[in-house]
Amino acid sequence: xxxxxxxxxxxRNNIKESANKSNRDSEEITLLAVTKTVDVDAVLEAxxxxxxxxxxxxxxxxxxxxxxxxxxxNWHLIGSLQTNKVKYIIxxxxxxxxxxxxxxxxxxxxxxxxxxxxxxxxxxxxxxxEESKHGLEEKDVIEFIKEVSTNYKNIRIKGLMTMxxxxxxxxxxxxxxxxxxxxSLEIDKLNIHNVFMDYLSMGMSNDYQVAIExxxxxxxxxxxxxxxxxxx
Ligand SMILES: *Cc1c(COP(=O)(O)O)cnc(C)c1O
Numbered sequence: 001x002x003x004x005x006x007x008x009x010x011x012r013n014n015i016k017e018s019a020n021k022s023n024r025d026s027e028e029i030t031l032l033a034v035t036k037t038v039d040v041d042a043v044l045e046a047x048x049x050x051x052x053x054x055x056x057x058x059x060x061x062x063x064x065x066x067x068x069x070x071x072x073x074n075w076h077l078i079g080s081l082q083t084n085k086v087k088y089i090i091x092x093x094x095x096x097x098x099x100x101x102x103x104x105x106x107x108x109x110x111x112x113x114x115x116x117x118x119x120x121x122x123x124x125x126x127x128x129x130e131e132s133k134h135g136l137e138e139k140d141v142i143e144f145i146k147e148v149s150t151n152y153k154n155i156r157i158k159g160l161m162t163m164x165x166x167x168x169x170x171x172x173x174x175x176x177x178x179x180x181x182x183x184s185l186e187i188d189k190l191n192i193h194n195v196f197m198d199y200l201s202m203g204m205s206n207d208y209q210v211a212i213e214x215x216x217x218x219x220x221x222x223x224x225x226x227x228x229x230x231x232x
Contacts (some may be wrong), residue, residue, distance in 0.1 A: 004042060005049045005162060007225045008033075011208075015219065016211035025029050032076055032201075034222030036061065037229045040068050046225065047073050053094070055220050059085035066092045069230060074077070078161075078201075078220055080124075080134040083107040096121045097161040097201050102144075105152045114152035115195075122161040122201050127179040128172075130165055137181060149192045159199030159218075160184050164207050173207050177214035 002010075011031065019026035021027055034055045035043045043054060043065060056062035057079025074094035081098050083106075083224045089096075090111040099105065099121040112119045123145060124135035136144055141160075164173040169185060180202055188197040197230065203211025203219035209221060 004045050004225060007227075008049050008051070011221055011224050014209055015087060015212060018209040022215075024211045024212070026039065026061055028217055030199075030218045032078075032218055032220045033225050034078065034204075034220050036067070036079075036222065037231060038222075038226045040065055042226055043069060043073075055222075059088040063088040063092060064157055069199065070082070076220075083225045086111055088194070089113055089117070091117070094120070095158065096197075098122075098124045098134065099125045099148070099155070099157070102147070105155060109152040109154050117154065118156050120156050120158045122159045123148075123157060123185065124161045125180060127162050127183075128165045133165075135162065141183060142187060145187060145195055146192060149195050153194070157195045159188075159197055159201065161201035163204070164202070164211075166206070170210060174210055174214060177202050177207075177211050177216065181215040 007127055015029055015031060016026040019029060031054055032053045032055045033046050033051045048176055053074040053076060055076040055078040062075055062077060072092045075092055076095045076097060077089055077093050081104060086107045096119060123141060124139055125141055126133045126135035127138060145157055160180055164176045167173055180200060183202055184197040184224055188219050199218050200214040200216050201218040205221050205224040208219040208221055
């Protein structure tokens with residue numbers, strides 16, 4: 001079995017390759033190691049090998065690992081977030097990738113204000129319109145972002161996030177990533193107060209190279225670093 005270190009080298013080389021292919025600097029692309037179900041020792045090993053950002057999809061799991069590892073690494077919440085779980089992560093999280101509804105904004109605003117923090121968030125968009133996918137429909141995103149800008153001063157939108165469908169068809173995947181990129185350009189032009197299109201969080205183990213070619217600067221990679229997940 002390959003080690004985490006070898007896997008990281010492999011993924012980083014692929015990131016460089018895709019960046020070069022699209023005339024971009026790989027330094028501007030953040031590799032977010034997705035550590036859900038991965039034990040603390042393996043997370044620490046990844047950090048020892050240069051990982052600066054990790055992603056978890058369950059708030060309590062993030063909180064539990066944070067208690068051991070702390071601020072040695074930036075913690076990202078990448079999964080859909082229930083309002084009653086916001087309290088577990090509000091003082092720990094570096095960025096939330098799954099902002100997708102008013103009720104969640106309300107809760108984040110309330111908790112963030114209480115501890116005097118501004119929370120960086122990405123708006124999750126369901127570009128592919130798969131029913132199984134969370135996130136706003138593309139047509140609702142701009143209005144949502146304007147509302148956040150006006151009403152939730154402790155939430156700072158830093159970009160967009162999407163998940164592509166699991167598909168063998170590379171063109172289908174590519175079209176989704178292109179769609180998110182175009183939407184971010186459109187939003188950027190509107191110059192909305194406290195809204196920044198700095199990050200495009202797109203690309204997972206099976207499609208991060210395509211995502212980078214289409215403009216991703218934050219890839220969320222789990223399996224290719226830590227191996228197949230064991231959910232037991
Ligand atoms: C699990 C997960 C990933 C990583 O998936 P891999 O296929 O293991 O790379 C990325 N993004 C989200 C939102 C996830 O839940």
